[in-house]
Amino acid sequence: MQAKKPRIPTPVRIPETASFLLAYRDYLVANAVSPHTRNAYLSDLIQCSQYITFPMPQWTKSEIEQVLAQLSQAGKSPRSVARCVSALRSFFKFLREQKLRTDNPLSQHKTPQIGRTLPHDLSEKEVEALLDAPNIYTALGLRDRAMLEVLYACGLRVSELINLKLELINLNQGYLRILGKGNKERLVPLGQHAKEWIEKYLLEARPQLIKSHIDYLFLTQHGGIMSRQNFWYALKRYALIANIQTEISPHTLRHAFATHLLNHGADLRVVQMLLGHTDLSTTQIYTHVAQIRLQQLHAKHHPRA
Template sequence: MDISKLNLNKSDKQVLIDFENYLIVILNLSKNSVSSYLNDVEKWLEYCSSNNFSALSAKTLDVQKFYQNVYGDKMAINSAVRSFSSLQNFYSFLQDNELAIENPLENMARPKKTTPLPSVLSYEEVDRLLKAPDLNSKFGIRDRAILETMYAAGLRVSETTSLKLDDLHLSMHLINVVGKGNVERIVPLNDEAIHFINLYFKEIRDKINKSNSNFVFLNYQGNGISRQSIWKLIKKYLQIAGIDKKVTPHTLRHSFATHLISNGADLRSVQELLGHQNVSTTQIYTHIANNLLLKVYNEAKPRK
């Protein structure tokens, strides 16, 4: 940012220049973070100037009016969080340098980030997606086995691509999954997934495994399938299944967890199956499950 070209008076420009140095030298922020902070503070300084008061003597009410007048109800919560952080750092800098006595944000509640609920597929949509691969095509059986395994075990795409033969314990309906931080967990596998994994081994895998790979799911060349390939095949089968939603490979994992909770699974068990270190990460699926149940109720309630 070229501060010299901003529509600010000379003293405000100098304060902003000093604040920029503070962000770079003292806080050691990245270039993008510095730019974001400066943009937020610039808006605040312009507001102060246009309303004939100094940012150095601003009160809490001034800041509240600033957020209401400049951003109003249209301000995204994440932008509000960042803006609040920018002004907090700005006033910390001013107080450290004895340029301001008070911090007008001191008695204001910090905005809280909201975590958007992830997209999930309904039971019917999952069924359509899993049945989309053509089992008569060369790799349709493999793709069906991949989709069935990802949904049945709630696997991340990276966990799917790294799955090895030694991780399969199909006779016991279990697989060993290596998750984030190389943390291992044991996850049950249903009959449908096991059936298509065995069919894939019999009809496809042994014929293409020219390099004697230890990975379960292989590409056309007989090497371990990539994350990008799984993204592409899911996109392909979404179109075939006629599912018009924003879906990623992770959506199958979200759907797995949500459907478990909807069917009465307890939170701790789902946490273990997903490999979450903190149960608070898993709690988001209770909100999704409740929303789905409420939607079903509203659509089918006996008295409307």
């Protein structure tokens, strides 16, 4: 008989903590932290606040370690606990900058080791099948084909894709101006196929979708801005149509972009620039994926393998 997981405690209502979290949210907005990270940090802090009955700004290192231990006992994964550590470290940094504390009890705390997960690998044939899945004879299908082409051709994050504005696209010279994490700007070559599908979408599909003046490139059927969820559901549907057995997400095409570039001889630092990675070590994970793929091809096709 399996042991039951410890029950997550009922939230404790602490007005002082809530007011500090509101101020912290404004601080994150002022520092241009992405909405996704901002919401994740606030969610983690609210979760942490359920374990101690007095305001979070007064917590000591001992109480924080107690909270982290309770999160682990409640069945939270090392990755989730690591993100809570990051959220708490950022929150106490905010308190210190606001002169509300003189220390950051997490400044020397080591983030839990979560290991590095290799990205799911899509073959070039699978990517082709996925790109061909949308029905391009409908406005939404043509939009989705253009989105998939851009995602794969440019290696964008899904947030970068759905936030593309018309002013960021230069079809004449064939590049996108991307505002990535931390509002860092990079130029990404568009590629002929993606350029042609954007042009086709702008000419034939977008006029059918637009309901009012809006400068975002990709629109919903109601003329609104695409969301991560909108695109995620569409991608899942097209993966089924393409008979792709691997569990995929929008990030899978970003992985495929990097891996396929390296398979065809691209320089690692070029891939780093295209992906918008600050640290080369983040990009190096794709060299492992490329090497595994090459080993598989060698084993399959070489007569002496």
